[in-house]
Amino acid sequence: MTSNSGISVTGLSKAFGNTAVLKDISLEIAPGERVVVIGPSGTGKSTLLRCLNFLDRPDEGVIRVGDLTVDASSASRNDILALRRRTSFVFQNYALFANKTARENITQPLITVKKQSKTDANARAEAILRETGLTERADAYPAALSGGQQQRVGIGRAMALDADLMLFDEPTSALDPEWVGEVLDLMRRVAEKRQTMLIVTHEMQFAREIADRILFMTDGRIIEQGPPKELLENPQDTRTKDFLRRVV
Amino acid sequence: MRALDFEYMWDLVPILLGYVPLTLFMAVVGMVFALVLASIMAVERVFRVPVLDVFVRLFISFFRGTPLLVQLFLFYYGLPQVLSFLTNIDGVTATIMGLTLHFSAYMAESIRAAILGVDRSQWEASQAVGMTQVQMMSQIILPQAARVAAPTLVNYFIDMIKGTSLAFTLGVTEMMGATQKEAAGSFLYFEAFLVVAAIYWIMVEALAFVQRRLEIYLNKAHAR
Numbered sequence: 320m321t322s323n324s325g326i327s328v329t330g331l332s333k334a335f336g337n338t339a340v341l342k343d344i345s346l347e348i349a350p351g352e353r354v355v356v357i358g359p360s361g362t363g364k365s366t367l368l369r370c371l372n373f374l375d376r377p378d379e380g381v382i383r384v385g386d387l388t389v390d391a392s393s394a395s396r397n398d399i400l401a402l403r404r405r406t407s408f409v410f411q412n413y414a415l416f417a418n419k420t421a422r423e424n425i426t427q428p429l430i431t432v433k434k435q436s437k438t439d440a441n442a443r444a445e446a447i448l449r450e451t452g453l454t455e456r457a458d459a460y461p462a463a464l465s466g467g468q469q470q471r472v473g474i475g476r477a478m479a480l481d482a483d484l485m486l487f488d489e490p491t492s493a494l495d496p497e498w499v500g501e502v503l504d505l506m507r508r509v510a511e512k513r514q515t516m517l518i519v520t521h522e523m524q525f526a527r528e529i530a531d532r533i534l535f536m537t538d539g540r541i542i543e544q545g546p547p548k549e550l551l552e553n554p555q556d557t558r559t560k561d562f563l564r565r566v567v
Numbered sequence: 568m569r570a571l572d573f574e575y576m577w578d579l580v581p582i583l584l585g586y587v588p589l590t591l592f593m594a595v596v597g598m599v600f601a602l603v604l605a606s607i608m609a610v611e612r613v614f615r616v617p618v619l620d621v622f623v624r625l626f627i628s629f630f631r632g633t634p635l636l637v638q639l640f641l642f643y644y645g646l647p648q649v650l651s652f653l654t655n656i657d658g659v660t661a662t663i664m665g666l667t668l669h670f671s672a673y674m675a676e677s678i679r680a681a682i683l684g685v686d687r688s689q690w691e692a693s694q695a696v697g698m699t700q701v702q703m704m705s706q707i708i709l710p711q712a713a714r715v716a717a718p719t720l721v722n723y724f725i726d727m728i729k730g731t732s733l734a735f736t737l738g739v740t741e742m743m744g745a746t747q748k749e750a751a752g753s754f755l756y757f758e759a760f761l762v763v764a765a766i767y768w769i770m771v772e773a774l775a776f777v778q779r780r781l782e783i784y785l786n787k788a789h790a791r
Contacts, residue, residue, distance in 0.1 A: 374691055400697060408695035414688035418710045418788050428696035431706055460788040480696065 324385025324483050325350050326515065331380030331391070333363075333370050340366045341377070342539040348484065351513035355526040355547075358536035359562055364519040365411075367536070368486045371517070372406045373399045384483050404432065407477035411489040413469040415461040421472045422448065422457040425479050433480070447475040451505055467498025474505055478514075485509070487518040523567055527551060535559045572758050579749060579762045586742035587766070593659060593731040593741070597666035598724050604667065605674035610704060612679045623675075630672035636733055639665040643737045658739035666730055670723050677723075681716035682708060714785040721778040725771050732767075742766065 326348040333341040340363045348354055356364045369375040370391075371382060377391040384405040389398045415424050422444050429440035448454045451471040461469055470490060477485055490506065491499045503525050510516060510529040520526060526533055527547045534544040535554070543556045551567070554560045608623045630638065643661040647653040685708050693703035735744035742763060750759035 372695060374694060400699065403695060404697035406695075408692075410688065410692065410695075412688055414692035414695075416692060416707050417686070417689060418707065418714075420788075427706060428698070431702045432697045462789045476696070 326484050327381075327383045328371070329381045329383075331367070331370060331377050331382070333366055333375060333377045340539050341370060344380070344539075344541060346534075346541065348515060348517065351515055352531045353510050353514075353516045353529055354518070354532050354534060355530040356517065356519045356534045356536055357521070357523070357526060357562070357566075358534075358542075362537045363539040364536050365488050368408070368488050368517065368519055371484070371486060372403050372408055374408070404480075405483045407480040407482035407485050409470075409473050409477050409485070409487045409490045411493050413461070413466070413473045413493070415464075415469055415472055415476070417461055420458050420460055421453055421464065421468075421475075424461070424472050424476050428476065429479055443479055444475075447479055450478075450508070451475045452501075465498060466494045467501045470494060470498070470502045471505055474502070474509065478509060483515060485514055485516045487516065487520070489519050489521070491520065491522060521566065523551070535562065537562070571761075572755055575753060575755055576758045576762050579746075579759060580766075582749065583742055583745060583763055583766055586740075586745050587770070589659070589741050590728065590731045590770075593663050593666065593734065594724065594728040597663045597670065597727055597731075600663070600667040601671040601674055601723075601727075602720070604671040605678055606709070608671065608675035609678035609682060610709075612675065613682050614700075626668075627672045627675055630669050631676075635665060635669045635730055636736065638669055639733055639737060658734055658737035661737055662731060662734040662739065665733075666727050669730075670727055674720060674723055677716050677719040678712060681712035684715055685711045714789075717781055717785055718778065721774065721781070725774060728770060728774070729767060 326346075328344060328346040331341055331344040331346075332339070344367060356367065358364055366375055370377040370380070373394070376394075380391045382389045382391070382402065384402065387401055387405055389402045394402075415421075416427065419427055422441075425444040425447055426437070426440040429435045429443060430437060435443070444457075445454075448457050451474065453468060453471055453475070456464060456468055459468075461472070464472065474490070487506070491502050494502060499522070503522060506516075506518070506525075507529055518526075518530075530547045532544060533547050533550045535542050535550065535556070535558075537558050543550060543554060543559045550559070551563060554563055608627065611619055611623050639661060642653075642665050643656065643658060647656055689707055689711060690703065693707045698706065731741060732743035734741045735747065738744075740748070746759050746763040750756045753759070
C-alpha cells in the first residue's frame with residue numbers, strides 16, 4: 320500500500336485578492352514523519368494545510384503524495400478528489416457531520432468514499448471509538464457532545480481514512496482549556512503509530528514532545544526549520560527568536 | 568337573520584368528504600413532483616450551471632410572477648390550442664401540472680436558501696474526506712437543508728391543498744365544485760360554504776399536527 324509514501328510540495332503559492340498568503344513554499348515530509356508548524360497568527364499556516372488538500376485552491380505549486388502528483392495550475396476535479404483521498408483533515412472547529420452520530424461520522428466516509436461494506440466500516444468504527452474512549456457516546460449526535468469529545472470524533476474520523484498524510488489545523492484552539500489535554504493525548508497516540516502528520520498548533524510543549532521537526536512560518540514563508548530542541552532552544556532567525564520569546 | 572340549517576349541513580358533510588381523496592390526490596402528487604423539481608432547481612441555483620441557470624431563473628421568475636389561476640387557464644384552455652398533444656388534457660392533470668410548476672418555483676427558492684444556510688464546515692468536512700459533489704449533497708448537505716426548509720415546505724403543501732380548489736374553474740368536480748353545485752340546488756350558500764371551509768380547515772390542522780411531528784424527527788440530531 321501507499322501508506323508509507325512521502326510527501327513533497329514545490330513552489331506552493333496562494334493569494335487572496337492582492338494579498339499573498341503563501342509565497343513559494345517548498346517542503347518535504349518523509350513517511351512517518353511528524354511535522355509541526357508554528358508561527359504568528361495570520362501568517363498562512365492554516366492556508367498551507369488547506370492548500371494541501373485544496374480546501375483552498377493554490378494558485379501555483381506541485382503537490383506529490385506517493386505516486387500521485389497534482390499541479391495546481393492544471394489540477395482537474397479528479398486530481399483534487401484523488402489528493403483528498405490520500406489526506407485527512409482535522410478541523411479547528413471539529414466540523415463533524417451535524418446530521419450523523421459519532422459512529423456515523425466515522426463510518427459514512429468509509430462507506431461512501433472508500434466503498435467499504437457496512438460491516439467492515441462498523442467494525443473499524445468500533446475499534447476507533449474504543450481507542451478514542453468514545454464507545455459510550457457512539458450514538459450521540461455532535462450537538463450532544465462536549466468540545467473535547469467532538470474533536471476526538473473528528474480525529475477518529477480522520478484516523479479511519481488511513482491517509483498518507485494527516486493534516487491538523489489548530490485542533491485544540493477552539494477548545495475550552497479543560498478539554499485540551501484529552502485531545503492532545505489522543506494525538507500523541509496517533510503520533511506513536513508513526514502516522515505522517517502535519518500539525519499547526521500553538522501548543523509548544525506538545526510540539527516539543529511529538530515533533531520530529533518544527534517549521535517556523537511567518538509572512539507566508541517557512542523561515543526556519545529543524546528538530547524541536549534545536550529550533551526552540553537555539554533559533555537562528557530574529558523573527559523566530561521574537562516569536563518564541565513571546566509564546567514560550 | 569335566519570337560523571342555520573344544521574340538518575342540511577350535517578347531511579352535506581359525507582357528500583363533501585367523498586371529494587377529500589381527490590383533493591389529497593391532486594395535492595400529494597403535485598407536492599411530490601414539485602419537491603423533486605424544486606430540489607433540482609435549488610441545487611442548480613447553488614452551483615449556477617452555465618446556460619441552465621438562465622432557464623431556471625426565468626422559470627422561477629415566471630411562475631412566481633403570475634397568478635396560479637392565470638397559469639391554470641393557460642395550461643387548460645390556452646396551451647392545447649398551440650400544442651395539439653395537449654388537446655385531451657383533463658382538468659385534474661392540468662391542475663396537478665399547474666400546482667407543480669407554480670409551487671416548485673417558490674419551493675426552489677426556500678430550498679436554495681436552506682442549502683446556503685448549511686454551515687461552511689459541513690461542506691469542507693465533506694470535501695476533506697474525499698466525497699464527490701453528489702455524495703456531499705445527498706449525504707450531508709441536503710439532509711441538513713431539509714431540516715431548515717421543512718416548516719416552509721409544509722406551509723407550501725398547505726397552500727397547495729387549498730389551491731386544488733381552483734380545479735373547479737377548470738370544470739373539475741372536486742370539493743369546491745361539488746359544494747357550489749349543492750349550494751346552487753338548495754340556495755343555502757352560507758351553510759354549504761361553511762361546511763367546505765370547515766373541511767379544509769380540519770385537513771390543514773391535521774397536517775399541522777404531522778408538521779410538528781416531522782420537525783421533532785428532523786431535529787433529533789440537534790437535541791442536547
